[in-house]
Amino acid sequence: MSKAAGRPGVPALRNFRHSLPMELLKAREAAMSRFRPMLRRHGLTEQQWRVIRALSEFGRIDAGELAKRSFLLAPSLTRILQHLERKGLVLRSTDAVDQRRIVVALTARGRQIFAEVAPESESLYEAIEVEFGAERLETLYGLLADFYATLGDSAG
Amino acid sequence: MSKAAGRPGVPALRNFRHSLPMELLKAREAAMSRFRPMLRRHGLTEQQWRVIRALSEFGRIDAGELAKRSFLLAPSLTRILQHLERKGLVLRSTDAVDQRRIVVALTARGRQIFAEVAPESESLYEAIEVEFGAERLETLYGLLADFYATLGDSAG
DNA sequence: TGAATTCATTTAACATGTTAAGTATACTGC
DNA sequence: GCAGTATACTTAACATGTTAAATGAATTCA
Numbered sequence: 001m002s003k004a005a006g007r008p009g010v011p012a013l014r015n016f017r018h019s020l021p022m023e024l025l026k027a028r029e030a031a032m033s034r035f036r037p038m039l040r041r042h043g044l045t046e047q048q049w050r051v052i053r054a055l056s057e058f059g060r061i062d063a064g065e066l067a068k069r070s071f072l073l074a075p076s077l078t079r080i081l082q083h084l085e086r087k088g089l090v091l092r093s094t095d096a097v098d099q100r101r102i103v104v105a106l107t108a109r110g111r112q113i114f115a116e117v118a119p120e121s122e123s124l125y126e127a128i129e130v131e132f133g134a135e136r137l138e139t140l141y142g143l144l145a146d147f148y149a150t151l152g153d154s155a156g
Numbered sequence: 157m158s159k160a161a162g163r164p165g166v167p168a169l170r171n172f173r174h175s176l177p178m179e180l181l182k183a184r185e186a187a188m189s190r191f192r193p194m195l196r197r198h199g200l201t202e203q204q205w206r207v208i209r210a211l212s213e214f215g216r217i218d219a220g221e222l223a224k225r226s227f228l229l230a231p232s233l234t235r236i237l238q239h240l241e242r243k244g245l246v247l248r249s250t251d252a253v254d255q256r257r258i259v260v261a262l263t264a265r266g267r268q269i270f271a272e273v274a275p276e277s278e279s280l281y282e283a284i285e286v287e288f289g290a291e292r293l294e295t296l297y298g299l300l301a302d303f304y305a306t307l308g309d310s311a312g
Numbered sequence: 313t314g315a316a317t318t319c320a321t322t323t324a325a326c327a328t329g330t331t332a333a334g335t336a337t338a339c340t341g342c
Numbered sequence: 343g344c345a346g347t348a349t350a351c352t353t354a355a356c357a358t359g360t361t362a363a364a365t366g367a368a369t370t371c372a
Binding site: 239 | 329
């Protein structure tokens with residue numbers, strides 16, 4: 001009825017596309033629904049886990065780098081770091097050279113949580129790999145990376 | 157250093173995978189960064205637009221159906237409908253047969269906003285299609301649908 | 313060197329995501 | 343026909359997403 005008339009002369013092949021952002025969201029949610037309960041048992045949100053993961057991999061890094069690595073906006077990261085600091089999982093300190101920068105690192109307890117969660121995460125990931133197929137998963141990874149590379153540079 | 161040892165005997169091909177949920181998030185953000193400014197100019201959030209889009213396509217539907225179509229959780233939809241009702245874009249009424257159900261429909265102003273936004277959205281989408289390539293985009297769609305179908309049924 | 317500008321982070325305000333609990337209506341079986 | 347249960351939506355509480363503005367430190371350049 002209000003089916004978006006399309007340009008005249010262009011056959012309406014596949015006008016039922018469900019919008020790319022939503023398909024990406026659905027796929028993401030399908031994956032996250034596997035991880036969320038496990039993370040929750042450890043008292044972590046998805047985003048907190050992303051931060052811990054990045055810190056575990058890169059050691060002491062400043063907040064700006066951490067935001068890029070964990071793909072979080074600065075205001076979100078600020079709050080998450082406040083939470084993680086209260087929980088005793090990370091330590092914040094100002095950079096001695098550039099006093100604007102905040103340097104973040106895992107505490108011993110933060111590293112311990114990482115050591116507990118990482119294997120469980122890995123195991124869930126492997127289950128997905130088996131169910132969906134490792135090859136198709138690789139193809140999907142490649143397309144996502146291409147897509148991000150193609151469109152991502154225009155907006156940062 | 158803490159590179160997740162992997163199972164012994166299994167060569168560490170591609171241990172640098174950046175987590176599927178995050179790759180999906182990044183791709184999604186790359187796409188959304190194209191749409192968000194336009195939606196904002198119309199005073200809409202992404203989720204409000206999803207709701208309007210679904211209502212435009214399906215006419216009067218109850219909140220449960222609407223939640224599924226727009227891929228929103230019930231509590232989010234409740235708030236979004238309150239917002240959209242205040243803005244005069246949707247109308248809510250209780251189903252005459254089943255008084256638990258809320259039936260939602262666009263107002264005239266809601267349909268007008270859809271008519272304004274839809275072509276702009278379509279045009280942005282077509283730009284993405286051109287940049288990334290229609291064929292690769294189809295492949296990506298297919299993989300996402302497969303992925304969702306494979307993993308989605310276990311959790312709803 | 314000091315005013316203007318840029319940069320890194322934070323705060324604020326509003327909207328949504330997520331889980332759990334609450335409320336009211338419909339259904340089911342006895 | 344009513345107790346028990348399931349269903350549909352809402353509310354509540356806390357966490358994050360998003361944009362704009364604020365803060366304070368570094369840089370630039372006249």
